[in-house]
Amino acid sequence: MSRKASEYRSHVKPIWCPGCGDYAVLNALTRAFASLELRNENIMVASGIGCSSRFPAFLKTYGIHGVHGRPLPLATGIKLGNPSLTVVAVGGDGDGFSIGGGHIPHAARRNIDLPYIVMDNNIYGMTKGQPSPTSPRGLQRKASPYGSQERPLNPILMTLAYGTTFVARAFSGQPKQMADIFRQALLHPGFAFVQVLSPCITFHNTYDHYREICRPLPEGHNAQDLQAAMTAALETETQYLGIFYRDDQQLPYSRRLQLLRDRAPKLTLETVLDRFRR
Amino acid sequence: MSNHDADPTVVIRFGGEGGQGTITLGDLFTRIAARLGLEVYSFRTYPAEIKGGQVTYQTRLGLQRVLSEGDEADVMVALNNRAWMECHEDLCARSAFIHEASLEMPPHCGRGYPIPAAQIARQHEWERGYNFVFLGALMWFFRWDLQLAEEVVRERMQRHPQSLEHNLNLMQAGYDYARDHYPEPFPHTLPQPESVEERLILSGADALALGALAAGCKFYAGYPITPATPVMESLAKYLPSFDGSLVQAEDEIAAINMAIGGSIAGLRSMTATSGPGLSLMIEAMGLASMTETPLVVLDVQRAGPSTGLPTKTSQGDLLIAMYGSHGAAPRFVLAPDSVKDCYYQMFNAFSLSEYFQMPVVVLCDQAMASRVETVPYPNDLWGEADDPFPWCRPLERQRPTTEALQGDYRRYRDTEEGISPMSEPGMPGGIYLAESLEHDEYGYPNQDPENHERMMAKRTRKMEVARKMLNTWKMSARRWGHRGASFGIIGWGSTRGAVREAMAMLEAQGILIEALYPHSLRPMPDKEVLDFLDTKKAILIPELNFTGQFRRVIEHHYYKDLDVRDIHVHQLTKEQGLPFKVREIYEAVLKMIAQEREQWVAEQGDLVSVYEAVERLEEGANES
Structure with missing residues (x-):
């Protein structure tokens, strides 16, 4: 490998607490960049708001730290603006599944060609520990002193149902596998959703819990089989890690729009104005 | 004909139930008039429902450029009773009333022209083409070339080949009916222009x-x-x-x-x-x-x-x-x-x-x-060559030079004008973070108190640079009327047509005023506005909202100037979902002038009494 992961890191020191799962994500993503020998200036990372969304500042790539919940629309615009870029959307579970939850089905529907990495710590960390859409029911925090009353989302099942063409789960406790999943997601010609179980060491430490229940996908899991992927996703007592589903045959969105442009008759402003002559 | 005969126009209003084809009728009629060489200006208002609810389409035709959709209807085309009930205020004894034969006639309208459109459409077994019977009848009333109308209809309805021939048949039938039943000249027509100017519709x-x-x-x-x-x-x-x-x-x-x-x-x-x-x-x-x-x-x-x-x-x-x-x-x-x-x-x-x-x-x-x-036709697209202000020319974003990219490139470099050359993803050396947090010149988050204020100043400076540039831009505002008049109108946006026309009416009465319509509302073209205000005693600010938002902006922005010059601000607001009528502007101007006169007289009166009081005091002092 001629590129090193460290070559993708900026001088900015992450704001994350020592032991935060997001460090592993940062390492794994830069390793994936290095393994693909991507040029720094050809990468752009878009994020929302939250601890994990500070991500782009720690990278020596183009980046945007946008408003809360909108990394997918930003990344979609960037990719369509310049399809030759490697564009990655990142954020947390609050950013992605709560305020920004409405964008995931549409990114999937479009099959926009970029990975979306959600660092899922099952909690709002930056605002100091309120239940998130993936918190277990009954979680007691200051904002839920009697226990949260909502059921957690199942992000893998949800994104599979949306028709996402690449669905995977990784765990910060297994960084090597995560880097490989990121590499595959970057190579996938379409929308790639990766849920990373990335514990919040300060407000909701789930390292031990996830170490206990995380397993590789069952031997012989066929990632082309949507039903098998859904069956594996339905299993919540065990959290499977790996690529649940993958369909590389669908045309990515930027390519579709390129085809529209290619097929459209070339017009000049004058010819269009002429159509409006009385 | 509306207004002054020197510049004749005809206002035609179409009214009907949504789904009756009222908009299509109005739109086709308007396009046919434009094709003929007339100047057109239309207005439509429709309900939020897809089908049902009352639809109004108004079009105004002229030989010269038409300034607004007009107030009173010269011709009313009523597809249902509600059509005239809703706008009876805008109908008068002059109005020609073309209507579905089965409808009642409005009580105070001019001549009626019943057309049994429903019956004709039924006879042709094409009830959907009801509106085309009226279109054909209008072609006869206006004595317009039916072939030209057919040409326009064919172009506009290309996507509906099945209906096209049926519709054309009904247009012919409507034309024939009107010709056979109303052979006399129609009171509201316009002469066909001798030459057709180059126009876009x-x-x-x-x-x-x-x-x-x-x-x-x-x-x-x-x-x-x-x-x-x-x-x-x-x-x-x-x-x-x-x-x-x-x-x-x-x-x-x-x-x-x-x-x-x-x-x-x-x-x-x-x-x-x-x-x-x-x-x-x-x-x-x-x-x-x-x-x-x-x-x-x-x-x-x-x-x-x-x-x-x-x-x-x-x-x-x-x-x-x-x-x-x-x-x-x-x-x-x-x-x-x-x-x-x-x-x-x-x-x-x-x-x-x-x-x-x-x-x-x-x-x-x-x-x-x-x-x-x-x-x-917009052939003057790039503005005048000597226009010192670069607006109206396709300006580009500033890109960093190769040298800058090889050196210490700072995306948000704090420059004199606040504008920093912007790199683009893919450019080597141009890497930056577009950071929604307050950031330093590189784009990295920075919460220092001094940095925040400095970057706020940098971003805001761009507005100030633009404000100065605006002062040299000829098109920063539209200004017309009597230069240096004591009374003026400041407005913005789509209300300009009605204001122009109201001012023409006022001018015909010998009342000369001046108007200003800024094209840039933020920043405001200060030089032009101040020059305009310089001679004013009072200004009217007409706008289509409830609280007088633009009036507040003007008062807020120019309060010192208004105060120093003692300019009174009058507002005319309307929040009905409809544009201004010319008459509303006209009357508001007259009201403004009348109020100013009263106030002036009253102030003179006050001053007289003050002077008298001072004189009495002085006399008293002298006596003691």
Whole structure:
């Protein structure tokens, strides 16, 4: 490998607490960049708001730290603006599944060609520990002193149902596998959703819990089989890690729009104005 | 004929139930008139329902450029009774009343011309073509060439080949019926122009879309919303042919964020929306201000608040467009004042946003976006060559030089004008973070107190630079009327037509006033405004919103100047979902002048009594 992961890191020191799962994500993503020998200036990372969304500042790539919940629309615009870029959307579970939850089905529907990495710590960390859409029911925090009353989302099942063409789960406790999943997601010609179980060491430490229940996908899991992927996703007592589903045959969105442009008759402003002559 | 005979116009109003083809009828009639060489100006108002509800389409024809849709209807074409019931105030003894034969005749109307359109359509077994019977009858009344009408109908209805022949048959039948039953001359016609000038026939929405194409827009992300959707539909059709793309986003928040993404990646990007969508876009407009990303946001205003009157016009979004943001986020606000101007202001919007790396809001409204006008071919697109101000020319965003990229490149370099050369993803050496947090010159988060103030100043400085440049731009405002008059009108946007016409009426009475319509509302063209105010005793600020938003802006912005010059501000507001009538402006001006006169007399009276009191005091002092 001629590129090193460290070559993708900026001088900015992450704001994350020592032991935060997001460090592993940062390492794994830069390793994936290095393994693909991507040029720094050809990468752009878009994020929302939250601890994990500070991500782009720690990278020596183009980046945007946008408003809360909108990394997918930003990344979609960037990719369509310049399809030759490697564009990655990142954020947390609050950013992605709560305020920004409405964008995931549409990114999937479009099959926009970029990975979306959600660092899922099952909690709002930056605002100091309120239940998130993936918190277990009954979680007691200051904002839920009697226990949260909502059921957690199942992000893998949800994104599979949306028709996402690449669905995977990784765990910060297994960084090597995560880097490989990121590499595959970057190579996938379409929308790639990766849920990373990335514990919040300060407000909701789930390292031990996830170490206990995380397993590789069952031997012989066929990632082309949507039903098998859904069956594996339905299993919540065990959290499977790996690529649940993958369909590389669908045309990515930027390519579709390129085809529209290619097929459209070339017009000049004058010819269009002429159509409006009385 | 309306108004003065020197400049004759005819106002034709069509009214019917939604789904009866009223809009199609009005639109075809308008296009036929334009094809004939007449100048046209239309207005439509329709209900929020798809089918049902009352629809009104008004078109005004003239030999010279038509300035507004007109107040009183010379000709009423009524497809149902409600058509005249709703607008009986605008009918008079002169009005010709063309109506479905089975309807009642309005009590105070001029001559009636019943047409048994329903019966004729039934006889032809094509009841859907009801409206075409009226179109044919109108061709006879106006003595227009039926062949020319057929040509226009064929062009407009290409996509409905099955209905076309049926409709044409009914048009012929309507023509024949009117010819056989009403052989005498029709009281409201216009002579056919001797020469047909080069004109485009454009809706405001068309003009906005074409202006965007002319400006090099390559990326549009938007969400459907009445009345802005036609702009999206137009661009959906044409953008791929201009190597551009359009995305129908999942909501307005996604739309504006996609446009910001597209712009950062290097494309001239825009979104368009209406009030509720603008409310949703406010946060991301702040992101564009903070990350200094070029972005054009078109707002086709409708009456609010909340869902409001979705299909009706308003100028109620002025304050949110200018100031709606948390923190202080610099942005430009432009206001086209005619269909033609929609084209140019969209163009300017892209130039400004690219050059200053800032969001630009363009404020249009339902009435202007949906009306159709004949406008001159835009061959003066690039402005005058000696125009010192670069607006009206396609300005580019500044890119860093190769040297800058090889050295210590700072995306947000704190320059004299506040504008920092902007790199683009893919450029080696140009890597930066577009950071919504306060950031340093490189884009990295920085919360230092001094840095925050310095970067706020940097971003705001761009507005000040633009403000100065604006003073040298000839087209920063439209100013007309009697130069140096004591009474004036300051307005913005689509109300200009009615104001122009009211001023012509006033002038005919010997009342000379002057008007000013700024094209840029933020920043305001101060030099032009102050020069205008210099001679004024009182100004009238007419606008289509409830609280007088523009009046507040003017008073807020120029309070010292108004005070020093002792200029009285009068407001005329209207919030009915409808444009101003010419008469409303006319009467408001007369009222302003009358009030000023009374006040002047009263003040003289006060002064007299004060002088007398002082004199008495002085006399008393002398005596003691």
